[in-house]
Amino acid sequence: MGAGAAGQPRSCRRALQSGARLAETGRLPEAIGHYEQAVRIQPDYAEAHYNLGVALEKLGRTPEAIGHYEQALRIKPDFVQAQSGLTRARAVQ
Secondary structure (H helix, E strand, O other): OOOOOOOOOOOHHHHHHHHHHHHHHHOOOHHHHHHHHHHHHHHOOHHHHHHHHHHHHHOEEEEHHHHHHHHHHOOOOOOHHHHHHHHHHHHOE
């Protein structure tokens, strides 16, 4: 499996990009499937956890979203968007 510019396997980047395209068109359940695939391929990819958290939060799956925001922050403690998402999700829980 080849690695991309950011050191992520191509299959992980493809899954993340597919998820983003689906999320942009409102197809969140399908996007979640792609984000979950990205997390399975690259469990330490903070952006994949963050995107998964955002999609889960939009579907009202707040406890799951919080878990992925927290995981993104464990991987990348200075990830501002993940911290914002976590704060937002905790406020509505």
